[in-house]
Amino acid sequence: KQEVTQIPAALSVPEGENLVLNCSFTDSAIYNLQWFRQDPGKGLTSLLLIQSSQREQTSGRLNASLDKSSGRSTLYIAASQPGDSATYLCAIYRGSTLGRLYFGRGTQLTVWP
């Protein structure tokens, strides 16, 4: 079974800081990795999808990298804002038709003004 670990579990920072959220996984045979954001009581919003053949993806102030050999992905948030406060989850997809996504427990981020 795929194990997905996210560190840290919680993070509180002042506005303007650059952040790195970490995701590690045990099986390098992944098809893709997806980062999500979840606001309290809401569903998950897809932030970035990295295919197994890619090393990174960027969207605005977000940059996600993938290193399959070491079983790690990082989500970099530049110039954090209070609106970035949410829980960030990573998920691994193994890619077979029977495959499913394996989620980490998430990193709860608080950005204070």
Add this chain to the structure above:
Amino acid sequence: EADIYQTPRYLVIGTGKKITLECSQTMGHDKMYWYQQDPGMELHLIHYSYGVNSTEKGDLSSESTVSRIRTEHFPLTLESARPSHTSQYLCASSDYLNTGELFFGEGSRLTVL
């Protein structure tokens, strides 16, 4: 923008009632999922479907049932709700034939008194 919709968003009912949580997507995705999530906790896969007339149980045992009569529709039913069913239920669909990207609805928060 993801086109996946869940109703109701919030539901408070008494013990013993039958309830159906609706989930519809307009993206033509074959694969759909139901996750259960308690506040501040990880997501648990309870049901998934590969396509019409195909349903499977997920990792977490659930007393709910699902059906998939149409590609776009994946309802979840509880025949007799109990307080232990109080949770948030998240529906998702994936573009697994292409990128495998997963899209979530806003969730249905169920409270059973």
